[in-house]
Amino acid sequence: MRVAPSVNPEHLYIHVPFCLRRCGYCDFAVTATRVAPVDVWLDSIIAELALRQRAAGRSTLDLKTIYIGGGTPSLLGVGAMTRLRDALRRFAAWDDSTVEWTAEANPESFSPQLAEDWAAAGINRISLGAQTFSRVALEWMGRLHGPQGPRRAVKAARAAGIDNISLDLIFALPSRIERDWAGDLDGVLDLKPRHVSLYGLTAEPATPLGRRVESGREIMADEDRYAAEYLLAVDRLGAAGFEHYEVSNFALPGAESRHNRAYWRHRPYIGLGPGAHSYEPPARSWNVRDWGEYSRRLHDGRSPAEGSEELGAGEVTLEKVWLGLRASDGLALDTLTGAQRDRVGEWERSGLAERADGAVRLTRHGWLLLDRLAVELEGAAG
Numbered sequence: 001m002r003v004a005p006s007v008n009p010e011h012l013y014i015h016v017p018f019c020l021r022r023c024g025y026c027d028f029a030v031t032a033t034r035v036a037p038v039d040v041w042l043d044s045i046i047a048e049l050a051l052r053q054r055a056a057g058r059s060t061l062d063l064k065t066i067y068i069g070g071g072t073p074s075l076l077g078v079g080a081m082t083r084l085r086d087a088l089r090r091f092a093a094w095d096d097s098t099v100e101w102t103a104e105a106n107p108e109s110f111s112p113q114l115a116e117d118w119a120a121a122g123i124n125r126i127s128l129g130a131q132t133f134s135r136v137a138l139e140w141m142g143r144l145h146g147p148q149g150p151r152r153a154v155k156a157a158r159a160a161g162i163d164n165i166s167l168d169l170i171f172a173l174p175s176r177i178e179r180d181w182a183g184d185l186d187g188v189l190d191l192k193p194r195h196v197s198l199y200g201l202t203a204e205p206a207t208p209l210g211r212r213v214e215s216g217r218e219i220m221a222d223e224d225r226y227a228a229e230y231l232l233a234v235d236r237l238g239a240a241g242f243e244h245y246e247v248s249n250f251a252l253p254g255a256e257s258r259h260n261r262a263y264w265r266h267r268p269y270i271g272l273g274p275g276a277h278s279y280e281p282p283a284r285s286w287n288v289r290d291w292g293e294y295s296r297r298l299h300d301g302r303s304p305a306e307g308s309e310e311l312g313a314g315e316v317t318l319e320k321v322w323l324g325l326r327a328s329d330g331l332a333l334d335t336l337t338g339a340q341r342d343r344v345g346e347w348e349r350s351g352l353a354e355r356a357d358g359a360v361r362l363t364r365h366g367w368l369l370l371d372r373l374a375v376e377l378e379g380a381a382g
């Protein structure tokens with residue numbers, strides 16, 4: 001695939017497909033392993049980037065954000081990020097003083113040594129999978145850290161000079177798991193992160209959780225409980241000064257994730273690694289999910305892309321509707337048809353949306369119904 005040379009994505013995602021153990025609800029592109037094959041991973045990632053640059057006729061990417069996600073990037077251990085940085089420098093440039101370079105970490109594999117190593121490599125933002133402080137809930141999820149793990153990891157990051165910390169929390173666990181959601185929110189605020197991401201638990205069919213739910217051995221939280229926990233989080237985080245800037249994301253002023261914001265604003269980005277997606281207008285592409293297949297293809301000099309599609313003007317508009325509704329930027333009213341504006345009026349009267357500065361933005365109650373409202377707006381496009 002050849003894309004227009006004028007497209008120069010400023011945002012790079014790199015996937016680390018390794019975890020110590022697969023959590024019971026996870027359907028991400030990950031492989032469970034005790035020791036991550038760092039050399040093969042690094043060679044594969046860089047080989048993919050070299051292929052992409054050649055195909056696009058580009059020599060250097062000018063990056064504004066880098067995001068190392070997973071999986072469990074902290075499983076790569078000391079030294080990997082410095083090697084990655086040095087290898088990336090052959091294909092990309094960025095300003096160390098302004099780049100947002102995030103890496104995800106899990107508490108059990110994030111040591112003070114690793115924190116020092118990541119800071120020295122240039123990582124300046126950590127996204128930590130805290131999830132809950134309840135031992136019972138952590139065990140139920142298959143998580144490997146204990147209730148004190150997030151506190152230790154946050155302390156290690158700060159001691160290394162990384163203060164831009166985001167914490168992930170999961171909500172809507174089955175009610176039989178006695179988990180104190182309000183206590184978990186207090187626990188997160190007590191760690192003074194700059195950013196919090198919420199994940200509502202879902203039972204994906206191909207996971208152990210999905211099979212347990214399917215066979216009636218597990219009962220998921222009902223809609224009321226889901227809504228109550230979400231709204232409690234919105235209230236508590238808002239009262240603590242966090243801005244609710246995307247359906248699931250909260251930030252202190254100025255601490256929004258610039259990388260994720262680029263996705264929501266439909267900016268071009270490159271994704272490297274198994275299962276990663278890229279958007280280089282007008283094309284969107286995605287890689288094979290299986291780590292073995294991904295690394296074999298690159299070892300043989302073949303592209304790891306599983307598919308790609310070109311987005312027409314109508315599809316781009318539709319994507320912008322979906323993405324715009326997710327974020328507090330909202331959707332510019334002058335991009336909507338008359339029928340869509342009528343629908344927005346109905347949402348306003350129901351307390352699901354509000355208008356300001358020529359845009360429509362969903363309220364917290366609207367965000368609880370995001371998927372349904374996006375389909376409604378799509379349908380009203382005519």
Ligand code: SF4
Pocket residue numbers: 018019021022023026027028030070071072106129
């Ligand atoms: S740590 Fe995250 S990516 Fe890894 S198995 Fe658990 S949920 Fe999936």
